[in-house]
Amino acid sequence: MSIPTSGRYRAWAGFALAALLLFVVAPAVLSDFRLSLLGKFLCFAIVAVGIGLAWGRGGMLTLGQGVFFGLGAYMMAMHLKIADAELRGDPVPDFMQIAGIRALPGYWVPFTSPIVTILGILFVPALVAFVLGLGVFKRRVKGAYFAILSQALAAAFAILLVGQQSTGGSNGLNRFRTFFGFNLNDPANKQMLFFIAAGVLLAVVAVTRQLMNSRYGELLVAVRDQEERVRFLGYDPANIKLVAYVTAAFFAGLAGALFVPIVGIISPADVGIVPSIAFLIGVAIGGRSTLLGPVLGAIGVAWAQSAFSESFPSGWIYAQGLLFIVVVGFFPAGVAGLFALLKRKKKASSERPAPPGPADETEPTERMEMAR
């Protein structure tokens, strides 16, 4: 699909507008607290872009994005805890001292190094997704099976985290003081974290747009709609799916790593089955097969959740359940689908043959009236 020139300009304009909003308007109008809350929403939006790619475009319903989010988050959190401990001159992080652990557990040791931590965040979630995806897609395990397996992975991961004392158990890891040497209590540094999250989100959206406008993007959608035909044309659908799934996992890992310093806590409750599926609702509302739908949907839902749960904590769960039922059941294309429908209707009515002659000079609204 070649992008028409006007579409390309529109994309640039949209991109510039988003950058203006995120980098100039938001810091100017929002309090420090609200800004860091928005930063958290941006992290969810980064996950959502990946889900939009894997699920909306590729048809792979992944119920386990919490795993990749959690992997990125825990690696970052482990590094931050170690750095804090080193700053105090302790051999192990504070919660381990309370639990009576004297030496750093073996799997923590690599994360003493900031470079290994960053490499881990970039590659481990993608690698896990690659291994699982290879096992599943190559053997042509079908859609529902894949959904259940990805969900089982999320369950196993959360249970594993709860069971280990050295990951903070069900409390998770929290109370971080520094971020690669920067004090996390300093508002200027917190604002910088927001900018990093905003930058990553914009980059992730740009990469996904390029990917979807390439030949690969067409193949991905083709696999979603007619996997067998794509196979008959000589492509391996497994590889095509794998790229989207690994990319989605990579995005989720990045988001998790940013979530930790912005929010200040990561626990099994953020990565288990329910949060993993909850990631999907924003994507579904915004429009799963569009580029911006997942981003706006995720931010909207996260915002609604924080606004809602302040006043009615249990009310939000009912609302969330209803959203799943109504949006997925009755408006599977999401808000974006409604817009598309309106646009089509408008186009259809304006494309009706206009009466010949002087009608061409009349106002568009009048012409529509006359066509009726």
Place this chain on the structure above:
Amino acid sequence: MDVVIGQLFTGLSIGSILLLAALGLSLTFGQMGVINMAHGEFIMAGSYTAYVVQQVISSATGSLFISLLVGFVIGGAMGVLLEVTLVKRMYHRPLDTLLVTFGVGLILQQLARDVFGAPAVNVAAPEWLSGGVEILGAVVPKTRLFILVLAVMAVVALSLAMQKSPMGRRIRAVVQNRDLAETSGISSRRTDVTTFFIGSGLAGVAGVALTLIGSTSPTIGQSYLIDAFLVVVVGGLGQMKGAVIAAFALGILNSFVEYSTTASIAKVIVFVVIVVFLQVRPQGLFAVKTRSLV
């Protein structure tokens, strides 16, 4: 030796609970292709049914047997309600049923929290189920034996119903070829509803059984649901004998791995084993023979 026998029985016991939870799923997921995430909440409804029935009937024995019956009906009724209102619109969109029923599950869970409270409640087990039986040197709790017997009875009853009764024949006909079944005068709509009633009813029975071995909380069903799904996946879609073998195999595997490591590591190992197993048999233990390419 005692340890091996003991772990074996623990495994059979985990397996029988999995089987009870998975039997209903093997009908609704395996036969009809509907991924019902609210199945876990139907299990929960069964558990709370046992709790409520015991508030009315104080005799533990009486309340157990009445709960099994009432639990089946309540679970089934909830399933029918779900089928008629939502699922019937979405038979061609299995992945979307997953998300929609997940939403239903969220609501039911919160409803249980608001009605019964978040803390767990307990149901008293009958006197004759207290204590254990010594089998080959290992002591097996009677409640777990009862669940094993219940699971076996459910399998036998269900397979008889599916093989011998006209209703079972209709269900199998609709599963194999919906259009042809319609042509020969079977109402596929009514059959769908019946299948959902039985499948969800079995979830209610599983929920009542669970009250014998632990306390009841709003999230009780959720913790069994994923394992039950895995049983159906490993067993092969719509294959009852597959579900039986898979449930016991996973239960025994789980109990032995758990004995030598920890509960959390066991979960991960069982998951890895399942993914590796699917490399060998992507369609599960037993597969419906079909010419379809997908």
